[in-house]
Amino acid sequence: MINQSTKDAIKAELNKQINLIGSAKKLSVTLKVSNATISNIINDKTALISDQLWFSISGALGLNFDLQWLHADTEPYKKLTNYFNDARLHSNVFALVTNPGGGKTYAMDDFRDKNPHTYYVKCHRHTTERDFLKQLLNSMHVNFNSHRITDLLNKTVEVARKLESPSFIVDEFEKVKNDVFVLPIDIYNSLENQVGITIIGTPNLKTRIDNGVARGTMGYNELLSRVGGKVIEIPAPSHADACNIIRANGINDKDTTVQKGKVVNAMQYIISESDNDNNEVDLRRVKRLVHAIKQKGIGK
Incomplete structure (x- = not known):
């Protein structure tokens, strides 16, 4: 789940870019995002905007939220x-x-x-x-x-x-x-x-x-x-929960990483290193591994 501080940062950057480029319509063309979506964010009408769209807009704006840990609804x-x-x-x-x-x-x-x-x-x-x-x-x-x-x-x-x-x-x-x-x-x-x-x-x-x-x-x-x-x-987070959080933090299903000299799927590696014998995931471990892999320049 993308948090409010991230949404506020995206809104602030949109306002900044609108002032630079001249209009929200011109910015929508540049970002390949609908003008209506930009207008809704500027006017705090965001209830129907999905997390995936927020991530897409932040990427188009070139914002870097690597230091901010984002959550998903586990x-x-x-x-x-x-x-x-x-x-x-x-x-x-x-x-x-x-x-x-x-x-x-x-x-x-x-x-x-x-x-x-x-x-x-x-x-x-x-x-x-x-x-x-x-x-x-x-x-x-x-x-x-x-x-x-x-x-x-x-x-x-x-x-x-x-x-x-x-x-x-x-x-x-x-x-x-x-x-x-x-x-x-x-x-x-x-x-x-x-x-x-x-x-x-x-x-x-x-x-x-x-x-x-x-x-x-x-x-x-x-x-x-x-x-x-x-x-x-309360049951521990599942592999599916972990995948949702890993994706929310910029590592997708096809990203790879090098571990012990071998190229492996980054998401599968994080999950395998974060769960126990009952397939229950420790999200603190997930966070540390996501951070370590992104430090290598992998992921968005």
């Missing part, structure tokens, strides 16, 4: 977005797990950017209840000076109640201590049917919840109940 992205949206619209609570390199961060950032009143907390091993609530309030653009947990929790609830369809996304949740682990449920219990919450992490999150329930650790049974009795596993 299946994990679609599933994550659907759960985020379900939580937001219907005040649901979900627990999701994804493999590292599955595109989770982009999906979260993209959803937050597109949906007002969606707020984000990233957890760490040393995150305390106070840290968690302060980070959540900061995400909501609330400056609150109290350090008391009860005050911070009450303020979070007070602010959220005034919002339309608020949603909280809590990332890397498997890392926190037990007192923080049950905090989202305290928030939800105070805002039932008024807030959506998605907790998300690696497969270790599912293991931790299962073990906590098995041991009878306080709060774990309630947490599992609140998330519908199960932790949802």
